[in-house]
Amino acid sequence: MGIFSQESSNHSFFAKAQRFGKSFMLPIAVLPAAGLLLGIGGALSNPNSVKAYPFLDIGWLQNVFAIMASAGNIVFANLAILFAVGIAVGLARTDKGTAGLASVLALLVMNATINALLIITGTLAKDNLAGVGQGMSLGIQTLETGVFGGVVVGLMTYALHKRFNKIELPPFLGFFGGSRFVPIICSFSAIFLGCIMFLVWPHVQKIILGMGGIVDSTGYIGTLIYGFVLRMLGPFGLHHIFYLPFWTTALGGSEVINGQLVEGTQRIFFAQLGDPSTQHYYIGISRFMSGRFITMMFGLIGACLAMYHTARPEKRKVVGGLLLSAALTSFMTGITEPIEFSFLFVAPALYVLHAFFDGCAFMIAHILQITVGQTFSGGCIDLILFGVLQGDAKTNWLYIPMVGIPWFFLYYFSFKFLIQKFNFKTLGREDDEDDMSDAASASEKDGAGYRADLIIEGLGGKDNIVEFDCCATRLRVTVKDSDKVSERLLKESGSRGILSSGNGIQIIYGPQVTVIKNEVEEQLHLE
Template identity: 35%
Template sequence: MFKKIQAKLQTFAGAMMVPIILLVMVGFFVGIGSAFTNYILEPGGFFYNIFSMLASCGFFFMNTLSMWFAVAIAFTLAKKEKGWAAFAGLVLFFTYTAGIGNWASLNGVTQETIAIENLMASGMTMEAAMNYNALFGDFLGIFTYNMGMFSGLIVGLVAALVHNKFVDTKLPEMFGFFAGTKTVIIMVTILSVPLAIITYYVWPFIGGALQAITTFIGESGLLGTFVFGTLDKALLPFGLHHLIAFPIEYSKVGGTMTIDGVVYEGVKNIINGQAASKTATGYITRNFTNGRLLFQLGGIPGAALAMYKCANKENRKAVASLLLPAVFTLMMVGISEPFEYTFLFAAPQLYWLVYAPLCGICYVLAEITKISINGTALFFMIPNLFQPQKVHAMSALWLIPLMFVVYYAVFRFMIVKFDLQTPGRGEAQVHLFSKKEYREKDGANTVSTAEDSLEARIIEALGGPENIETVTNCATRLRVTVKDDSIVASDDDWKNYLKAVGVVRGDKSLQIIYGVQVQNITTKVKDILNID
């Protein structure tokens, strides 16, 4: 049962990563566009107008983020006809969003009646009136609940479930035009009515719970920061870390702030709002992401050096060739999994008992010393170059080398003290086997070598085309569901012969970690399988 639940959560968490490209564009478009329009260029010129349009694009993506989540999740979770699933997600999102507002108006709830002064006149206290008013908002001119990214998550999940249920529907010949994918569109439209009505009555309780969580996080101080930072890493091996990070970063759970008269929810959105503001003098110090700056640029390189030093001398060259690309990828774009999986499976106690808490401490140190910066990987920190006056990160100049030393000392002590089998120690493998070595390995017949391409061998390792049901990916993982997981290659085969960094298994589902090249691998696998 646990594996079934884990598999479904992994798939859902992976779907949440699809619109991540929009979030990257928001940071660049708003940060750089606003810098030029606010501080560098005079209004009215050609280039001023171009950069103004870039900033507007960024804000459009940010203000409509819930819609993109709905489309992306429906698309990702659909098993076939993904284009129609995305369309169904868009249709359901607007009918559902408008439906909530329509039902509210039928019950006498309008933009006028929820005004704080009107609510107080009806007998509400100031605090109660403000909390109730905060439940409502406006989406592209539609009066509805202010659900943030949660409306997109709900719609995307429901649209995908309906699509997968009805996409193969057959109807009598006279109604044949409405069969299959058209049935899905009809069903999501009809379903939007009860879904909107249920949400109208249920969301105030959910919204109140979210407000309570926000209050707890705000009042818990450094303890809440440490718990978030530790869980963010502790859940990564299960593929569930996005479930805790995204609400903090893109919803009111991570806090709210009014900037130039506009209310922003979630730490990433708040930072983008500050990047666009002329009056903002810096970024928030408690943004739950600044801690990544310390371990991505300091701590993990120190841990990598410890692994290198602890490897057998004859293996150090191979260990360096394994770790250096992983560390470089991490520092440039913030993808840490290639490094983390080099020791997670060999020394899990090192990961959960040492590495995750150390990362939690980095979040706390960043908050204590008031580090305030936009982005935590070198590539995504480029917008800071255009607005350096908003960056407050002098403490990072000594914290980054400090964490390098701390991670190095702790990792080296743990590896030597407990003889942990990190890469290059004892029997731990640090190289990818050749095809010849694989053929000569006794009993290694789970992976066919009839094809030279990595993607063809991946398909065979998954039990062949007939055993594969769905193929998707997130930023670093090939995500696959299969009919029979007993015939899938072992974890050792994936790591030793198929160039994977690691494998996370669920109930008939796998996450195979390949790092940043996973998108190309996924595309080629789909081409071979003829999957849309």
């Protein structure tokens, strides 16, 4: 396993893309909890569910479910502000609170400006808002810019914050300098942004709808390509940028539900989840979501078993514990990085094959019209909430295990054959004498501080760390000098894999990464 690096400046494309992708994780992090509320509340308060399961027909219990559904729904109805704040806060290097406040003000001002222009031009719709591309956002009738509008506001806020958060004004205006100037300049800039959006967005809506038509016209092959590209972007932490437009904008399709235009596969699914008249969920779910369950719950479990059986007998005990925890994580939650990074660097060909299989899984889900939605990833929890509890008539969820079991053996036999044929150095097959148990238990040797010290030293020391953050499974770090990074020390700390390009470093640990991040920040004395 090695560090892939190349010479580049501190502002390399990879580093910028990594930070941009990381900024999406903040708003995304709230979606699983909101999805659970909406999924459980919506499913169990649905009249059809109550009819099927009479024991649910208890007044106070239905009230609880209704509250849960309402609490979850409000999150998905306000994704624009979540992304505006999340991107501004995620990208800002300092003074993140000001960036978040400024982004809220900017989004309000932008939508209010659009509303005023709709009134002035006499184009403010009185009814059927969906039919003319308008909707309600934060209590304001405006153009339906959705998540794109939030992203644009977040990026604008970040740029203005970076430029003006340390500005010094003349003494008589000194009170408004520095951080206080950022919300002011963002609010004024949002007026111009609102004017631009008013003129441009109707045309953008037409283009997006046209792109959606192109995607539809590619049929099953297009679905395969979607799944393949999505998986190939995973190691670079850029997969969020790729799939979010399909999940949250008109690129993933649009449907009129209860008289409201809903755009984006995930948003359509959750709107239909609360609509008792839904007979079968939106077909786009089968293209952009449902294939994940086949890979994450079955395919990669087969890959784990193949790596276990091809490991050296004397190392199987350690390898078995690592692979079992990774397999359970993938099966239950759909978080796959612990498995994928165990073979990505030592056998890239296996990863390409995995990406192709994943694309095929998406295509099969499309062919079989499997419409099991999800909040974050394709694990057992989401399958139960958004497949089993919704019924096979709406979701065709029974096809998932029917396809998944053969998929398990497809991964198992293909991985086992290739590992043995080409002698890939997967877990337990390494030539070196590194003791894997050391990597797995670094934090147990001398406490959490030992692991944090290893990571800091492996990154070249405190003075070499410029930015330090994490996503769901990996640390995301920007360093001054990548030559000071020690793969040996990072591996000793328990890292599953390391990816570097220029000064942007990603260190994969798995779901416990937030704990590791807190340990390191305590050592660094970061706020």
